Amino acid sequence: MDFVAPLRDMRFVLHELAGLDKVRQLPGGDDGAPEIVDAILAENARLLQETVAPLNRAGDQHPSTLDAGRVATPPGFREAFRGFAQGGWQGLQHPVELGGQGLPRLVAAPCIENLNAACLSFALCPLLTDGAIEVLLTAGSEAQRRRYVPPMVAGDWTGTMNLTEPQAGSDLSLVRTRAELQADGSYRLFGQKIFITYGEHDLARNIVHMVLARLPGAPEGVKGLSLFAVPKFLIEPDGTLGRRNDVWCASLEHKLGIKASPTAELLYGSGKGEVGEGAIGELVGEPNRGLETMFIMMNAARFAVGVQGVALAERATQQAVRYARERIQSRAVEGSEGPVAIIRHPDVRRMLMTMRTLTEAARAVAYVAAGASDFARRHPDADWRRRNQAFYEYMVPIVKGFSTEMAVEVASLGVQVHGGAGFIEETGAAQHYRDARILSIYEGTTAIQANDLLGRKTLRDGGATARAIIAAMRATLAELDGDDVDLRAIHRRLAPALDAYESAVDHLVANARNDVQGVFAGSVPYLMLAGLAHGGWQMARAAIICKQHLAKGNVDAFYRAKLANARFYCDHLLPRTQALQTSIVEGSASVLALDAAMF
């Protein structure tokens, strides 16, 4: 099998680290048997392993194509999407009253991970649809929600996010697409959007584009952006599909990776449809507050991209392990009869352990954040909700930035484990390396995540949230400080990592006013330091729990493996925090010393 869902590790993280049992007891939570989540995960894994995972390589070899305005997805995508939709998987975390399953985000997280590990390019369509649904749930009117959400939840329609324009990427203040009010209260949109994932395709009957555009006379900058829902086919009062709207796919990008996923240039208002000139849309939410709405949705989308990072790392790791077990080459350094499987060579093992433990750490960090978002939305205690919301919002840029940077590293190591074979496309390792590279760019580059983490999530409250989180980490540190050899060894690495983390926060907060450039020069190192430290925290928590199981006489090899992984992570990955701390605290001047003209 190309891909096997890592259910054991997922269950461990859900139950032991992310508080699934408490999440399930929240008001509005499911009331099924404790085994129901396991059953959902098993069914999810089965479907994806069998129907989606096999599409991954074929989709790379036969990218989506554009012909006369129509996009054909790769062979097998339509059937797989139908199966996915019919299984109810698109509605997993959406409201029951709109056709969804209403499951906690914590339960959705492993399902999203498995979908992305099975086929990143395929998974992008449901992921963007989730984003569009989220926007409508956040800012749409009751009528809009009833009109658009149920068909999207059913997988009958899909959704897109239309933000980027050629001159407006990270900087949405430069968006030029305009919307004009019509006599009937609807709007006509005119403009060009690029990099629109699944902006046109053949998987569903209709596509609902969520579009940022400017109303006439709107303020300049991001405070003049409004949000519109623009369906590919207009919706008749009875819900059936009507005329073809004036939004057209002008081209598909020729990309490094995720080639099966059509990345469209969309033209609004070229006059080629059945509605005259201008794409007909409706305003979602209040005028000029489109970006605020987008920001609410973006937390969910950025979190999901972080999970994509975990997913891709998981798949690349599985592939590398498989090859390392099969490939026979060279004697063992300690001596052997003949050549051995390369998994026995120390450096191959080091690479595989790096891949495996980065993946596990990032998974735990992401799922713990997902659990917090469930508490933040549904816990009866307001203070507990507020604290979990602050934690979740702080963690989102870390989940997105750290997991995706980690995925690029893991995918590159995956190629390296394969040696020369890794460079040959047929092997498949190279595809992961190509696919991974988008993850730290889309939904906000790592620098954008880092600016969010530093500016909005750390400096705005004077570091209070960051410090409260570090205090919680220190409580775990105290638990490690006993007689146990393994836990003491973990303590020895986690302690300086937390010191580095705290010193970075102190430095950034103290210098935000007097040296804004210098502080932002440390933004990405700060994000990576935080990600590594959070990974170390979760690995340490896992180690403590595994020790408890082992102490009770549970000899499950999983617990021993988890302990070994925690120690590797602490010895080989946590020490990177020291170098990052130096960059942040002592290196800002040298980032900016060379004049731009001297490059």
Place this chain on the structure above:
Amino acid sequence: MDFVAPLRDMRFVLHELAGLDKVRQLPGGDDGAPEIVDAILAENARLLQETVAPLNRAGDQHPSTLDAGRVATPPGFREAFRGFAQGGWQGLQHPVELGGQGLPRLVAAPCIENLNAACLSFALCPLLTDGAIEVLLTAGSEAQRRRYVPPMVAGDWTGTMNLTEPQAGSDLSLVRTRAELQADGSYRLFGQKIFITYGEHDLARNIVHMVLARLPGAPEGVKGLSLFAVPKFLIEPDGTLGRRNDVWCASLEHKLGIKASPTAELLYGSGKGEVGEGAIGELVGEPNRGLETMFIMMNAARFAVGVQGVALAERATQQAVRYARERIQSRAVEGSEGPVAIIRHPDVRRMLMTMRTLTEAARAVAYVAAGASDFARRHPDADWRRRNQAFYEYMVPIVKGFSTEMAVEVASLGVQVHGGAGFIEETGAAQHYRDARILSIYEGTTAIQANDLLGRKTLRDGGATARAIIAAMRATLAELDGDDVDLRAIHRRLAPALDAYESAVDHLVANARNDVQGVFAGSVPYLMLAGLAHGGWQMARAAIICKQHLAKGNVDAFYRAKLANARFYCDHLLPRTQALQTSIVEGSASVLALDAAMF
């Protein structure tokens, strides 16, 4: 212009760091005016910028193709190769008596770098030809040298290295290709070789394959490998080309990058030629000593691949800087009227500085090693030759391993600087990311380099060479320890890096016997630590020299920029040595703790 040769930095490294003036005074050195090297570099740059650099993207889009056994290289390659050969560039470092220029390796290094920066795929053909020439110069008979080398130096023929077979990659003991002695003293070869760079092409009239194969009854393992020269067309006594030999290209690999370069599967002895069954070849050197010969050649080839890393990093950096100057996006963090060029954003600057300083440091490390190889070959003093040879041999795996791992990182940052545009193939940044990925694999993976550095170059002499080098680095450290603020700041970072380096060497030497697995688990971290420290050493030497120029009132901005670069490198890259030291000295147990069956 797509690519501008970094002549200023090259000249600085050649003259100020690598001892070009002393190299030129060696016996057998050129006796031209001091300006001659500058003139060579300028002409080299002009030719490559104008005729080769434009091929890079087109070659990626139109890879070499195979049709009925014949390989067609991309449009423009033949003309460019002819210009390259006619300019005498293939013979740059080869003996004058065989048609070459006889220039020092130190002078060849920047020329090789520029060629690779212009077009990595194109450069591979001359690079492999250099390797084949080197083998013939090392082990060939006088008659063989006269037969094969002059046409290769002239670019009339090219050369290849045939080592890898499907079951024999890093592990050449598994080579199965066999050679049978014929009545006339020649040999017939039978077998399959894969991953043969420019194994078949249309750039030259003939191809001389240097092939590892086994004689009947040869010992098993690497001590039973002999080396053969097998020309594509047999050579008549008068030097003209005769019958088509029985070596055929069966397929070309479909690769992640360097797509213009044909990577061939070659079949020996399929009986399709004009010579009957079996490819006719001649033994080069003594029977069963083929690998020893290859190892001598490999130092040169590995060094050249290290220079490829520098070259690719240089080109990726130039492309990213260009984009960062042109792309206007978001206001400056310190405030600005409107959106600014992204080169003004601190994190973009941090990425560009990382790219630039890694490239410069790796260049300096490589050229200094090239200078040492000239001293080792031609200095009148035997002790000085021996010490330089030891230094060069120690440095080769570092140059190869560190520069290429660095190139992968730099190319990935290059994509990131471009944001979404970086993921679009038309931009070109993605090609560097794909091309770079082979560099840390071919000519021996980073692990193979690290095993060489650790096993042959460090443990074999009990760490003596490594410690002698560290002592020389400490002499530079002492020079930094004065009143100058910049040099003191550099001292502050270099000192712990050297301590980490030395402690790693001590640990590895001390534990080589009692914990061979644990020691080799630290081999790649040791290589990377050494590479970073050597980069820091050369940056520090550069800083001292720049300070001297500035103190003399020379206000050349180049010197100030170099100082700024040295400080950035020390603040942001050297601190990585601490984490690597922890991995090596304290982390070996956790690399191997998880049983292979538990993956």
